[in-house]
Amino acid sequence: MPKFFVSPGAAEGSSLVLTGDNARHARVLRLRPGDGVTVCDGCGTDLRCVVTDIAGEQLRLAVQASGPSASEPPVRCTVYMAYAKADKLEHVIQKATELGAFAIAAFPSSRCVSRPDDASARKKLERWQKIAASAAEQSGRGRIPAVRILPSFEQAVLEAARCDLPLFPYENERTLPLRAAVRAAPFSTASIMTGPEGGFSEAEVCFAQQANMKICSLGPRILRCETAPLCALSAVLYEAGALD
């Protein structure tokens, strides 16, 4: 069944109207009155709808039922990734959205080579949010992960630490195996925090540890900065049954 994302406000009440890109997409699909579609509010609620009327550029839909999206993972896992060079962050935003990340946050850290200034960060953020929206739509998500920029490493840690399973993979960590960290207790919220090309400094690892993040291994191989978050996210979602 075709799926359309609308803003949360547009999905209230017993009828709604598809406009703009949604209406254009509906025309490409040659939707007709009586056809069923799914409308998603981008926040985890799906509406089962029927096309009632097509007028000019717009489609009117009648809402038949609504409920939580069946394609959202049972756990809320947020990816915190330090700024990285080139298009690596964009790659992670796209893939993490597909895999089922709840949200994505970018932040500066001491070894970041690339660090956008405020103006360029605002521009990038707009682009990043579009990448997440497009990946959510293509993968059939019921939710568009919010993409945010955090002003400092410390702020990112303090926020990331506030969840059931705050993972901080670190390449020199040989004490806490990933499985032990993930399986220590049931969790409904998780965060995964990873560094830039050069990794985190020892002082940063120390700060994260003091904030009660779980400093853990991702195995003896050294993963690139764009591979580590997606590998850890896959493992956490697997453990939570989100890949079942």
Next chain:
Amino acid sequence: MPKFFVSPGAAEGSSLVLTGDNARHARVLRLRPGDGVTVCDGCGTDLRCVVTDIAGEQLRLAVQASGPSASEPPVRCTVYMAYAKADKLEHVIQKATELGAFAIAAFPSSRCVSRPDDASARKKLERWQKIAASAAEQSGRGRIPAVRILPSFEQAVLEAARCDLPLFPYENERTLPLRAAVRAAPFSTASIMTGPEGGFSEAEVCFAQQANMKICSLGPRILRCETAPLCALSAVLYEAGALD
């Protein structure tokens, strides 16, 4: 400790010589007699060596000890990926190598849009093997995964099915959850077989099922053809303790 890959033949005996790119790299690192290095035969054996002599373009090393590489996963997991457009296969070869794949095989399937002819396949294969070698070196693998081309979907299935855990993720599969498939029994060999942009045909899924592959879910989201194998590989390696 610096690590060098040599061909398996070069790593026999009690001494060996670094030449070519390895010797150039050693000069960049300013290695001197007495310095310790690790030499890897690319097949899972690491040699602990000491530089004994530097003459012109070459370095002579004395082998002090040898043993299985500590950075290789405890399971051998091979990725079978159908030909995909553009650089997606290259992306998967690089990332799967980093993550710890044992080998990678490419094959044609009915919905493949891109399908190289023999001459271009040979050329690509050479490039793919270089990508795997470079990713193995960067990530500290003890083994360079072999990259191969298989002539048909059927041949790929028959080969992939010959292991303890032959996974065949399929987006319409809602019967066998990934965790149930992976946790059904202990495994030391696994394969992950994924399709091109348009997925596998029903006939292909049927063939894989009859060959005793485990048709399984990767969750309710639709993953891109380059995301699915890496997600499944991360999950399998996680379960096997390779990320601990």
